[in-house]
Amino acid sequence: MNSKERIIQLRKELHEHNHSYYVLNMPSISDFEFDSLLRELQELEAANPDMYDPSSPTMRVGSDITKEFKQVQHKYPMLSLGNTYSKEEVREFYDRVRRSLNEEFEICCELKFDGTSISLTYVNGTLQRAVTRGDGEKGDDVTANVKTIRSVPLKLSGEGYPAEFEIRGEVLMPWSVFERLNEERAAREEQLFANPRNAASGTLKLQDSSIVAKRGLDAYLYFMLGEALPAEGHYENLQAAARWGFKVSSYTRKCSTLEEVFGFIDAMDVERKNLPFATDGVVLKVNSLRQQKNLGYTAKSPRWAIAYKFQAERALTRLNEVTYQVGRTGVVTPVANLDPVQLSGTVVKRASLHNADIIEKLDLHIGDMVYVEKGGEIIPKITGVDVDARFMLGEKVRFITKCPECGAPLVRAEGEAAHYCPNDVACPPQIKGRIEHFVTRDAMNIDSIGPETIEMLFNYNLIKDISDIYQLQLEDLMFLPRMGQKSAENIVSGIRASLDVPFERVLFALGIRFVGATVAKRLARAFKNIDSLMNASFEELTAVDEIGGRIASAVIAFFSNDANRSLVERLKAAGLQFEVGEEDQQPHSDILKGQSIVISGVFVHHSRDEYKDIIEKNGGKNVGSVSKSTSFILAGDNMGPSKLEKAQKLGVRIVSEDEFLAMITINV
Ligand code: IVH
Numbered sequence: 001m002n003s004k005e006r007i008i009q010l011r012k013e014l015h016e017h018n019h020s021y022y023v024l025n026m027p028s029i030s031d032f033e034f035d036s037l038l039r040e041l042q043e044l045e046a047a048n049p050d051m052y053d054p055s056s057p058t059m060r061v062g063s064d065i066t067k068e069f070k071q072v073q074h075k076y077p078m079l080s081l082g083n084t085y086s087k088e089e090v091r092e093f094y095d096r097v098r099r100s101l102n103e104e105f106e107i108c109c110e111l112k113f114d115g116t117s118i119s120l121t122y123v124n125g126t127l128q129r130a131v132t133r134g135d136g137e138k139g140d141d142v143t144a145n146v147k148t149i150r151s152v153p154l155k156l157s158g159e160g161y162p163a164e165f166e167i168r169g170e171v172l173m174p175w176s177v178f179e180r181l182n183e184e185r186a187a188r189e190e191q192l193f194a195n196p197r198n199a200a201s202g203t204l205k206l207q208d209s210s211i212v213a214k215r216g217l218d219a220y221l222y223f224m225l226g227e228a229l230p231a232e233g234h235y236e237n238l239q240a241a242a243r244w245g246f247k248v249s250s251y252t253r254k255c256s257t258l259e260e261v262f263g264f265i266d267a268m269d270v271e272r273k274n275l276p277f278a279t280d281g282v283v284l285k286v287n288s289l290r291q292q293k294n295l296g297y298t299a300k301s302p303r304w305a306i307a308y309k310f311q312a313e314r315a316l317t318r319l320n321e322v323t324y325q326v327g328r329t330g331v332v333t334p335v336a337n338l339d340p341v342q343l344s345g346t347v348v349k350r351a352s353l354h355n356a357d358i359i360e361k362l363d364l365h366i367g368d369m370v371y372v373e374k375g376g377e378i379i380p381k382i383t384g385v386d387v388d389a390r391f392m393l394g395e396k397v398r399f400i401t402k403c404p405e406c407g408a409p410l411v412r413a414e415g416e417a418a419h420y421c422p423n424d425v426a427c428p429p430q431i432k433g434r435i436e437h438f439v440t441r442d443a444m445n446i447d448s449i450g451p452e453t454i455e456m457l458f459n460y461n462l463i464k465d466i467s468d469i470y471q472l473q474l475e476d477l478m479f480l481p482r483m484g485q486k487s488a489e490n491i492v493s494g495i496r497a498s499l500d501v502p503f504e505r506v507l508f509a510l511g512i513r514f515v516g517a518t519v520a521k522r523l524a525r526a527f528k529n530i531d532s533l534m535n536a537s538f539e540e541l542t543a544v545d546e547i548g549g550r551i552a553s554a555v556i557a558f559f560s561n562d563a564n565r566s567l568v569e570r571l572k573a574a575g576l577q578f579e580v581g582e583e584d585q586q587p588h589s590d591i592l593k594g595q596s597i598v599i600s601g602v603f604v605h606h607s608r609d610e611y612k613d614i615i616e617k618n619g620g621k622n623v624g625s626v627s628k629s630t631s632f633i634l635a636g637d638n639m640g641p642s643k644l645e646k647a648q649k650l651g652v653r654i655v656s657e658d659e660f661l662a663m664i665t666i667n668v
Pocket of ligand 1: 080082110111112114115116117169170223
């Protein structure tokens with residue numbers, strides 16, 4: 001078998017294994033075997049660029065960074081469904097359908113998946129395009145991201161699919177993936193996703209499909225559209241879709257009486273608690289496409305379908321007090337303290353009240369009996385007051401005007417819901433939060449100091465700001481309760497080691513708004529030392545690649561604060577790195593001087609970030625998109641098709657990884 005035949009064979013086998021694993025949940029080979037077949041295919045494809053296929057299983061790893069998603073007009077608008085929480089309204093829907101049709105009909109009952117909807121177009125059995133719902137008329141082209149979802153077939157199997165059709169469904173993030181993602185985000189002090197739905201839609205809008213590929217999204221399909229569909233019934237079409245490789249829920253039932261429909265609803269209200277992903281109801285659809293057509297649409301939704309939403313689990317309990325929490329960035333969150341109550345398997349004592357507007361809307365009084373709900377969210381929330389249970393009106397809850405931690409008058413930015421404490425230099429939780437950020441792994445990496453130690457050091461007045469860390473002596477630490485000699489020594493040596501942390505991470509550790517690790521790296525490279533950065537003007541800052549106005553303003557605001565300037569001076573005196581190291585100072589060469597280079601694809605010898613570094617160190621500039629002025633494209637495996645096409649059109653040279661390394665060989 002020659003390599004081209006082998007490529008075709010491998011693609012076919014991998015598509016099949018993929019389907020068994022991600023759609024049928026029945027792995028057909030081990031992960032190890034799968035990975036080695038995939039690697040073999042990757043190598044063969046790299047050696048045979050003329051065999052390029054955007055539907056190859058190797059495309060699932062994602063590659064290109066999309067600056068902006070292309071807006072695409074939906075061929076058929078993406079409508080929403082009428083919603084109800086009441087079985088009475090389900091009965092009314094059923095009766096309406098019966099009266100309008102005046103003939104026998106069946107209802108297809110399905111789960112209502114709580115994710116984000118997607119429309120997929122297949123042409124000749126190949127996934128052509130994936131578009132988000134958007135405003136229903138136009139959506140974002142997220143094809144590159146959707147291709148990384150293993151349960152979405154890139155090529156269909158079986159037969160009988162129309163030459164061109166659309167299939168719609170829901171992209172979702174399973175609970176287990178959602179929980180792991182949030183744990184990782186908490187560890188990096190990033191904002192948590194409130195629920196799997198937000199996590200799924202946030203992930204689908206990421207610009208780097210290689211990150212999407214690692215997020216573990218899944219997709220269920222529930223609606224087929226097109227000219228020559230295989231069957232006259234919706235249910236039958238979905239069964240055909242399953243045969244072509246789509247993931248279709250097995251919790252789908254055709255019912256011919258209202259009692260059967262109610263039976264399905266009740267069964268699912270129990271069963272959903274055992275499902276690995278979030279559902280928020282049941283969708284009922286008239287099964288016959290002919291009957292659907294007869295019933296037609298209102299302006300917003302089909303007359304042939306309705307969504308019955310499950311009541312989020314709810315409990316009634318007493319509101320005892322409202323307290324306020326101040327976060328690292330100064331945002332003040334009101335928290336309801338409740339009589340403990342059992343809710344979805346856990347005891348709830350506290351619930352979020354979000355912001356002042358919500359308190360006002362609920363017209364909350366202390367002592368009120370309040371409804372607590374735990375919907376898709378992890379943090380329970382108060383959704384209402386049982387006004388009839390009020391026999392004595394308690395004190396009205398009024399949002400505080402001063403910071404509960406430091407007494408500073410709170411501020412609320414125009415148009416924003418949140419109040420925050422502006423006293424960032426002296427407000428304890430803000431200081432503690434900044435110190436926690438300072439010691440994290442990607443910052444100064446002093447892992448011997450955890451949140452509890454910070455709390456103690458702060459309470460014992462040993463640290464009032466970041467710079468005090470560098471004044472800590474072994475004796476100070478030994479004096480703390482529950483602190484052994486060994487832990488104290490670890491802390492001291494961790495602090496000492498942090499003096500070698502390079503400037504870019506020190507800059508990140510300072511916790512300047514919007515200056516994450518990548519931005520800090522760019523700023524450090526561009527300005528070389530803290531003094532030039534502190535004195536940089538808005539224009540100088542925004543002249544740096546990928547530094548926009550928002551970041552520039554935040555940097556300027558930070559360094560115009562005297563307290564921050566003197567903090568930097570104290571840290572300098574302590575010996576932290578405030579300029580880039582020798583080797584970063586000088587470019588290794590100017591071999592790439594004046595050249596704009598686009599990086600695309602997956603590489604073998606170095607990561608993408610390392611290649612960015614290498615380009616910069618050799619005097620070149622890394623740019624995001626291909627244009628006339630691009631000098632060449634550094635192309636790894638599976639270079640993005642749009643980039644390839646553009647490069648060919650503009651006649652931009654394509655340089656392979658090995659050629660590139662040879663070019664700069666002595667300068668890595
Ligand atoms: S059918 C014209 N079926 O719910 C009917 N939608 O408010 C198209 N959804 O935007 C939708 N599960 O994101 C349908 N089994 C299901 C569904 C479902 C979840 C979502 C979908 C839609 C929204 C409707």
